[in-house]
Amino acid sequence: MDIVKFTIDGKEIEVPKGTTVLQAARANGINIPSLCYLKDVNKTAACRVCLVEVGPKLIASCSLEAENGMAVKTNTKKVRDARRTVVELLLSNHKRECLTCIRSENCELQSLAKELNIRDIPYEGEKIKGDLDVSSKSIVRDPEKCILCGRCISTCGDVQSVYAIGYGNRGFKTKVTPAYERGLGDTVCTNCGQCIMACPVGALHEKENIVDVWKAIEDPEKVVIVQTAPAVRVALGEEFGLQRGTRVTGKMTAALKKLGFDYVFDTDFGADLTIMEEGTELLNRLNENKNLPLMSSCCPAWVKFVEHYYSDMLDNLSTCKSPSEMEGALIKSYFANKMGIDPKKIVSVSIMPCVAKKFEGDREELGKDGLSDIDYVLTTRELARMIKEAGIDFNNIEDDEFENPFGEATGAGVIFGATGGVTEAALRTIYEITSGEELKDVEFKAVRGTEGIKETEVKLKNGKTVKAVVVNGLANARKVLDEIKAGSKKYDFIEVMACPGGCVTGGGQPIINSREREEIDIKAQRAKGIYDEDKSLPIRKSHKNPYIIKLYKEFLGEPNSHVSHEYLHTHYVKRNKF
Amino acid sequence: MSNAENRLNDFDPNDSKGQEVKKFIQEHKNIKGGLIPVLHKIQDVYGYLPKETLNTVSDSMNIPLTEIYGVASFYSYFSLTPKGKHVIRVCLGTACYVKNSQAIIDEIGRELGITVGQTTSDGKFTLEATRCLGACGLSPVMMIDDKVFGRLVKDDVPKILSEFN
Structure with a gap:
């Protein structure tokens, strides 16, 4: 590899050829501020905040490749003045309602203004x-x-x-x-x-729904039921200063009860149920050799992506509702009936690492008899805001537990939060169901990790081989679907999570600023929390969940039964590409 | 890309304008930088960039619609709305501007009841402001279609417009 030698502020630096001055500086502990630069994603050099002095020129360091003999200065009056002017100009055209802004204290522009000692904005002009x-x-x-x-x-x-x-x-x-x-x-x-x-x-x-949820909680007529997705428990703590990826399952359930929710359920139960339904669906499709590959349908962003861009493949999507929607449907039917609660009085809330779930919650087809399966979806961030607003001392709260019948979940349900989790959970169950033998090593390592596309093959006892591909990030999904359509790849099962890394790094999770993104692998850190929780649980296969077994016995009959279809399955719509 | 071909076939075989555009897209769809010539062609043929045609361009050239919209809205030459039968371009370049071409624009706008960028409701005139037309000696200058009018004063406006009525 070619090495380039140059200096930054007099310090001799060696980096591989092709390294930018910004990367080289940061790798050597020299701080250059930046704003529009987002590692591996955005390098437009549009904002000019990362200017450095090279000879007589001021150049944006994010797009400047280091060259032999280059002498870079990052801390001269000229540089400081130019950076300050750039940020002042940005601020002069910015709606500065920082006190009430949703990103207050978590805003990169605000941090820059502070870092650059900006006390006044001298430019008055049209905004x-x-x-x-x-x-x-x-x-x-x-x-x-x-x-x-x-x-x-x-x-x-x-x-x-x-x-x-x-x-x-x-x-x-x-x-x-x-x-x-x-x-x-x-x-x-x-x-x-x-x-x-x-x-x-x-x-x-x-789009915040905090006010709606408070209103429901305050209403004595309403029974407000909440469920939380697997990925929330490994991220919520970050909003309270805990280390990234810390598991706070017990504190979270305790805080939810303190907020005033009447029942606190775990979406992991819905995930276990999804495995029963989707696993059976996969086995049926394999037997009939129909609508393969089966495409997972847990992720609402992925589902909408298919509806817009690959509407000729709608039949490949699993007809299963997502885990939270399944659980929502059961809360207003099976549970309401069991407890003698009028389903009309139930307000069903889900806490999700996701903003697409808000759109999903509003889909007309996800409900029954005029009642929506899920009434409000809150992101992990919104839940943290509610906990803060209520004055709950999150870090010192005593651990509590989810409530039954939807509180008991297996490790298979938990791992739905990370890319590869749906596939791994499905394989654990499918293997045992088809073979009648106990699966000794439940960890399918080939589908773990944050790589964008991972392939795996599992040979079932009946001789059939299941070829699966695990995808995260929609550009990767597009690549896989195009390969399938072109005939160059063939799979039986496709798991897609739209967000890079899966739900742990979903669009509703705590926001990681651009600098921290460079320094840590947040996908892996949060996924670790997920797999730790899986390991800690006594039952790690969905079909062994005693409450799942009971649910089928008391209400659903068997997977993909008529009742299951009525409550747990859905259909999709073709949407316009433009 | 069978899908893309299908969309190109959406052009009516009996519509000569559509066929002209279709042929041009086919010739340019695999050329890097082919988008701008294609947009020019569409603008020349239809007088503006119709939505449906841009959707076809997006599909057949495999360029996201947002990117096409970005280009189309960036250059003032391109128009996303149909233009009038006659396009009035008043020069706001430096020389014309100091000779008060703004007053000419204002007068035309008053006469026609439109502002810069708009088209009269009868579809007859579109009013545009433009930069230097290269006839500074005649400033202030305007063009209606390809005819140049120079040394304008605002009282000339009604008479000139009546020539096109």
Whole structure:
């Protein structure tokens, strides 16, 4: 490998050829601020915050390759003044309602203003005008806070291959917008929310439902039932200063009870149930050799992606509702009946690492007799805000537990939170059901890890081989589907989670700023929490969950039964590509 | 890309404009940088960039619609709405501007009841502001279609417009 020798602030530095000055500086403990730069995603050199002095010039270090003999200065009056001017100009055209902004204290522009000692904004001028876009069920866009860094555009396009937003117009009128300045709700947006995770400011955020949930809790007539997805428990603690990926299952359930929810359930139970239904569906399709590959349907962003871009493959999607929707359907039927509660009085809330779940919750087909399976979806971030608002001392709260019948879950249900988890959980059950033998080693390591596309083959006792592919990130999903359509790849099962890393790094999780993203592998850290929890549980296969067995005995009959189809399965719609 | 071919076949075989555009797209769809010539062609043929046609461009050239919209809205030459039968371009370049071409624009706008960028409701005129037309000696200058009018004063406006009525 070619090595380049140069200096930064007089310090001799050696880096492989092709390294940028910004990367080289950071690797050597020299701090250069940046804003539009997002490692591996966005390198547009648009914001000019990372300027350094090289000879007589000021150059953006994020896109400047280090060269032999180069003498870079990062801390001169010229550099400091230029950076300050850049940020002052950004601030002069920014809706500065920082005190009430959803990203207050978690805003990269705010941090920069602080870091660069900006005390005054000397430029008074016209500010960009734009209406708040609330057309989406999941995501709110505020063009008056947008700083045009392009991080959301690169994420939506290059990482997710959705291309819902781009730059429109030019000069002062430039804006980040869907084509024809349509509302986001009227586009191919899959609601994955990765744009929110990429946004350095408050220009993109989830549509909050906190007020609705408080109102339901306050209403004495309502029975408010909550369930939490597997990935929430390994991220919620971060909002209270705990180490990234810390498991806080017990504290979370305790806090939910303190908030006033009447019943606290675990979506992991719904995940176990999904395995029963989807596993059976897979075996049936394999037997009939029909609608293969079976494509997982747990992820609402992936489902909408297929509806827009691959509508000729809708029959390949599993007809199973997602785990939270299955559980929602049972709460208002099986559970309500068991407890003698009028289902109309139930308000069903789910806490999700996801913003696409808000859109999913609103889908007409996910409900029965005029009652929606899920009434409100809150993100992990929203739950943290409620806990703070209620003054609960989260870090010192005593652990509590989920309640039954939907509180007991297996390790298989837990791992749904990480990419590969659905496949691994399904294989654990399918193997045992088809062979009648006990599976000794339940850990399918080939489908673990954060790689974008992972293939695996499992030979069942009946001689059949199941070929599966595990995908995270929608650009990877597009690649796999195109290969299938071109005939160059063949699979029996496809698991897709739209967000890179799976639900643990979903669009509703605590936001990791661009600098921390460079330093840690958040996907792996949170996934570790998930696999630790799996390991800690006494039962690790969905079909061994005693409450699942009881549910089939008392209510559903058997997997894919008529009753199952009535409550737990759904259908999809073809959507426009433009 | 059978899908893309299908969309190109959406062009009516009896529509000569559509066939002209289709042929041009086919010739340019695999060329890097082919988008801008294609947009020029569409603008020339239809006088603007119709939505449906841009969807076809997106599909057949495998370019996201947001990117096409970005290009189309960036360049002032391209129009996303149908233009009038006659396009009035008033120069706001430096020389014309200091000779008060703004007053000419304002007068035309008043006469026609539109502002810059708009088209009259009868579809007859579109009013645009443009940069230097290269006739500074005649400033202030405007063009209606390909005819140049120079040394304008605002009282000339009604008479000139009546020539196109």
